Amino acid sequence: MLNDIQSVLFSQEDLAAMVARLGEQISRDYKGKNLLLVSILKGSVVFMSDIMRSIDIPCRIDFMAVSSYGSGIKSSGSVKIIKDLDLDLQGYDLLIVEDILDSGRTLSSLMEILSTRKPKSIEICTLFDKPERREADVYAKYIGAQVPDAFIVGYGLDYDEKYRNLPFVGILKPEVYENK
Ligand code: IMP
Ligand code: MG
Numbered sequence: 001m002l003n004d005i006q007s008v009l010f011s012q013e014d015l016a017a018m019v020a021r022l023g024e025q026i027s028r029d030y031k032g033k034n035l036l037l038v039s040i041l042k043g044s045v046v047f048m049s050d051i052m053r054s055i056d057i058p059c060r061i062d063f064m065a066v067s068s069y070g071s072g073i074k075s076s077g078s079v080k081i082i083k084d085l086d087l088d089l090q091g092y093d094l095l096i097v098e099d100i101l102d103s104g105r106t107l108s109s110l111m112e113i114l115s116t117r118k119p120k121s122i123e124i125c126t127l128f129d130k131p132e133r134r135e136a137d138v139y140a141k142y143i144g145a146q147v148p149d150a151f152i153v154g155y156g157l158d159y160d161e162k163y164r165n166l167p168f169v170g171i172l173k174p175e176v177y178e179n180k
Contacts, residue, residue, distance in 0.1 A: 001162070001163065001166070004163070004172060004173055004176045005153070005154075005166075005170035005171065005172065005173065006170065006171045006172065006173045006174075007170060007171050008168050008169070008170045009147065009152060009168075009169050009170055009171060010145065010155075010168060010169040011168050012167050012168055014168075015050075015144075015155055015168070015169065016050075018127070018144040018145060019047070019050045019051050019054050019144070020054050022051060022054070022125060022142050022144060023051055023053075023054025023055050023056075024054070025142060026051075026055050026095065026125065026142065027055050027056050027057050030055075030057055030059070030093060030095070031057055033093040033120075033121075034091060034092050034093050034120065035055075035057065035058070035059035035060070035092075035093050035095060036059065036060045036061070036062060036087065036089070036092040036093065036094050036095065036119075037051075037052060037055075037059055037060070037061045037062070037095050037097050038061075038062050038063070038064055038085065038094060038095070038096050038097060038114075039061065039062075039063050039064075039097045040063075040064055040065070040066060040096065040097065040098045040099070040106075040110070041063055041064065041065040041082075041083065042065070042156070042158070042164070043098070043099035043100065043156050043157050043158065043164075044097050044098050044099045044127070044156060045156055045164075046155050046156035046164070047097065047099060047127045047144075047155065047156055048061070048097050051097060051125070060087070060092075062085045062086055062087050063083065063085070064081070064083060064084060064085050064110075065081070065082040065083035066079045066080060066081055066082060066106060066110060067079060067080040067082055078105075078109055079105070079106055079109040079110055079113070081113070088117070089114065089117040089118065089119040090117070090118050090119065091119075091120055092119045092120060093119065093120050093121045094114065094119040094120075094121065094122045094123070095122075095123050095124075095125055095142075096110065096111075096114070096122070096123070096124045096125065097125050097126075098124060098125070098126045098127070098140075099126070099127055099128065099156050099157050100126060100127065100128040100129070100130065100147070100152075100157060101124070101126045101128070101129045101130065101134075101138060101140055101143075102130050102133050102134075103133055103134065103135040103136060104134050104135060104136035104137070104138040105135060105136050107124060107126075107136075107138045107140075108136035108137065108138045111124070111138065123140075123141040123142070124138070124139070124140040124141060124142070125140065125141070125142035125143075126140045126142070126143055126144070127143075127144040127145070127155075128143075128144060128145055128146070128147045128152070128157075128169075129143045129145070129146050129147065130146070130147050130148075130149055131146060132148075132149045133149055150171045150172075151171070151172045151174075151177065152169055152170065152171055152172065153166060153169070153170060153172050154166030154167070154168050154169040154170050155167065155168065155169050157169065159172055159176065159177060160177075
């Protein structure tokens with residue numbers, strides 16, 4: 001598995017520092033509010049499990065799965081709900097927890113779908129942002145770090161459902177997906 005990684009972008013320590021900073025910001029901004037964290041499966045689970053523990057105010061959690069990349073490396077267009085939320089969003093200050101904002105198509109359709117359910121507020125917290133690749137107009141209030149236009153894996157992020165279990169984030173060697 002390590003042989004497929006070109007270089008390490010963020011170490012475990014880098015990731016922990018990012019998560020701590022975001023957790024502090026969120027705890028401050030959502031004090032006295034009705035915070036609901038919604039993790040978008042599966043890429044954000046590792047980030048979610050860390051960030052929820054770096055938030056020191058009461059909050060609830062829920063999960064949602066949507067179709068995005070399939071097994072390739074490009075976004076497929078419109079989003080399909082694979083697993084919907086358990087909770088009714090009315091009255092919640094919804095914070096969507098996502099692994100990476102790339103073209104922005106996934107989050108922009110998701111924002112549209114979820115706003116119709118009348119949460120009190122809705123914002124995005126993404127661990128990574130690839131601004132160079134943006135096609136849809138999406139605003140993320142909380143961003144862990146900006147990343148270059150390269151395919152990254154680890155800490156929940158996958159290629160073909162693999163590498164999610166790497167504790168750091170690295171750039172995948174292009175030959176891994178180019179020879180497919
Ligand atoms: P978007 O709709 O193009 O913004 O795609 C967002 C989704 O694509 C993310 O939730 C990831 O699942 C996936 N994705 C985008 N870039 C990467 C990457 O560099 N590594 C792993 N997954 C990625
Ligand atoms: Mg993915």
